[in-house]
Amino acid sequence: MITSILSARFGGLLSLGCLLGIGLALAQPAPMPGTSVTLNDLSAFVSPTANWQILGGVRADLSKDNTLVTDKGTGVLANIPMAKMPPDAQNPYKYDLFTSLQHGDVDLELDYMMAVKSNSGVYLQGRYEVQLRDSWEIRTPNVHDNGAVYERWDDKRPDGQKGYEGHAARQNASRAPGLWQHIKISFQAPRFNSNGPGGVPQKTENARVIRIELNGVVVQENVELTGPTRGSAFADEKSLGPIRFQGDHGAVAFRNIRYVAYDKPRPELVNLKYAVYKGKFEKEPAYDKTAPESEGATTVLSANVSRIPNEFLIRYTGTLRVSEAGEYKFNLGVPGGGGLMKINNQTVISPGEWNARGQATLAKGDLPFELLYSKFVDWAQPAIGLTIAGPGIREYVIGDGAGGSGEEADPILVEANTNTMLRSFMDMPGEKNTQGRTLRVTHAVSVGSPEQVHYTYDLDKGALVQVWRGMFLDTTPMWHERGDGSSRPMGMVQRLGAPVFFLAKLGSAQTNWPADTTGSGYHPKGYVLDDNDRPTFRYQSFGASVDDKIRTLGEGKGIQREVTIANPPSDLYARLVSGSTISALENGTYMVDGQAYVRIDDVAGAKPSIREANGRQELIVPVKGKVVYSILF
CATH class of the missing domain: 2.70.98 (Beta-galactosidase; Chain A, domain 5)
Incomplete structure (x- = not known):
């Protein structure tokens, strides 16, 4: 009997939704624990120059600009500028440090310490710079300051306009020089297909900085990168590239470098079918005793398959195609009612509030999928939003979105x-x-x-x-x-x-x-x-x-x-x-x-x-x- 899968009441539905508003909340990127970059030696990097050292500890000399005092040991990566660092025309980025790691989508998290008046940067894929700088005394940060996404540059533009598309940090969240600072960066690599002229891959989507959190403060969100920023080591864009630490500007130290690479294929919903039932299914429903109002096949989870504005139930069935076995997390948003989700005939999200979370260990292969959405609160806009995160897979939305009630609180x-x-x-x-x-x-x-x-x-x-x-x-x-x-x-x-x-x-x-x-x-x-x-x-x-x-x-x-x-x-x-x-x-x-x-x-x-x-x-x-x-x- 289909009715048995909703034997529990859709309880507690108004307790949270009425107070906080309705919407599917994607979890914020959480890179930890991730993979550590080994700092016992420099083996994680390609051809390091002598300015880069592995140390046991560092501190800033607060009486001198651009000076770090060092202790022997391991665990800290530091750029200690040398007295003579002549430019190399053949390799202008000779003194920068490149990881052996080639990354696409990535969450990067690290601690860093700036010397007094020092300047550095982290380049994602060696191309897109996030500024690291001693900006302690700055009240209104610009694109040159700590936490900025650096500007692009075009010498053909008029003076004063050569730099463009830079993004300053929302506010100055910097610590003083010599103090350890913490940064989290969530990056989405550019997307390409193979249908360009002559078979050359063609970019279909720009790179994007999804989020930067500096010392616990969000300073960047959803920044689109139309191309490499100024000082990029590469003129082109690709799906993969190294993390690059700038070494020719100033003294800086790093520790606790960790990353999560998102390089695994996402699960897909296939063979998806829906059936819409009319009625107020607030308690255990008996919708299988009546014929559905409508039914059919679809390619996306959506509340739009129902023409009934309120008091209906949508039942989706199909297959979740999983390419990577492992632990998966789910977040289901069903405003104005309640939802239930089963994968491989096991309940992953039980009937409950408008936003509910669940997790399951999934095997590789095609797994039976079932989702129910019961809508019975008339003032809420119907919608189905489902997010999935898993091994090597950053949380993404599968569905038509979160929906909203118009009741979300404006910040005071x-x-x-x-x-x-x-x-x-x-x-x-x-x-x-x-x-x-x-x-x-x-x-x-x-x-x-x-x-x-x-x-x-x-x-x-x-x-x-x-x-x-x-x-x-x-x-x-x-x-x-x-x-x-x-x-x-x-x-x-x-x-x-x-x-x-x-x-x-x-x-x-x-x-x-x-x-x-x-x-x-x-x-x-x-x-x-x-x-x-x-x-x-x-x-x-x-x-x-x-x-x-x-x-x-x-x-x-x-x-x-x-x-x-x-x-x-x-x-x-x-x-x-x-x-x-x-x-x-x-x-x-x-x-x-x-x-x-x-x-x-x-x-x-x-x-x-x-x-x-x-x-x-x-x-x-x-x-x-x-x-x-x-x-x-």
Whole structure:
């Protein structure tokens, strides 16, 4: 009996769709785990020149341009420019580094470190450049800055127009030189057929940068590449090409290079047939007891085979032709109702909400396929969208699209063109509360600046929670419909861990930092604004009055925090920062996890110390009335 395949109710259909709108959401590219490029030696590359080295570690000399300080070992690939690097007319890209890997569609993910004022790039297929540059001090990035898709070039064009089709990053998500940055690139190679003149392959589709995520911020999406960018190693375009690292411009280091190559044939739906039944099949349907309203053969999954606007069921049957055996993931979007999908007579997606996911291990060959779409919510536009991802196969849509209800929320964004403050809840990804859920700061104040450097402060603990560069806040979760009271930063975020009280009385420098404010006499006193609407937070603790002033550094390099404590007790300490690894550098500067610098500006002669605490490290300092330090990131 056909009815048995929908014995479960299409339950919970309105719970998500009404709130978030309807649509098939393709998963974002997730290159990890992928394949690692071995950095124990240079064997993964073709004819490397002496400027490229395998090292154990690097750091930037912050007092010198274009200079990296190196340590022996393995795991880091670095370009260390040589004193003499004469140009080679026969090989203008002699000092660049090319992988042995020849890739088509690929997701590439890596860490990189820029020296001060350095410039480099990653060329996909050796032809299409994504800019890597020390753009720390840039407020409005252009096509020469970090995260840009570089411009094409034509000397025949008029002056001022020779460069064209470059794409700057949406915002500056760069870290400071000497800090490790992380980039994810999803690339689609150009497509060709063999029907060109004289049998020469003819391009049928341009290459495309699907997405670039820089330090956790999406800076590029859906960029079409009509041809190679300036500085391409090849004048032509092909289906395959190497990854190329630029080596003739500046000092740069790379680590954790991983990729996923999408070179396997996609599954295909063949011998597809449909039958449309009229009725409201919200529960277990009995459509097989009546004749279908219409039926026939088709080549694509589509809701358009039904002429009934609402209260119908479409049943598709056919064959899924699988060329590559392995684990496959599916995402089914069926707005206004529910869906079910079977492959090889096994349920892959059970009846449920408008968007549902499933996965299955599929053998190579022709497998029976069945999909049901029951539509019974009248205001939703009918559509069928199905995505498939598998081994060597990037997620793609098979169907007529996602459909939509017109109910999707427009983002509610808060800009900081002037000094701006907003109180909200603030979630802390990666930190858990006592129930094991994502930690939520309930007394958060986010402070934005026109310098595009912002921070969040926890009034409940007198703690600096996070700092970030770029755009200010997305308050859609806070204000859309009923909302949940939270906002989220929009730029490149440096989170400072679970918030703890800034000040504590310790019996010694080895005493554990208290987990809460018990016994501290902590009483928040709000804040006062200066003439430029910048807050100074005030509270009382341990019998002392505290002023906590945080200001943006010049050129948007970070923030400076000045905490003044009136009449501090003798055993009072301040915890400046915690991290997995804290390293002392020159001139009172510390590096935290390779992600930020902490600079000691004024601690009234006290001596900071790094200590171990619960498997992490903390930078603490005795308090003598004033603590001034900066976070540069």
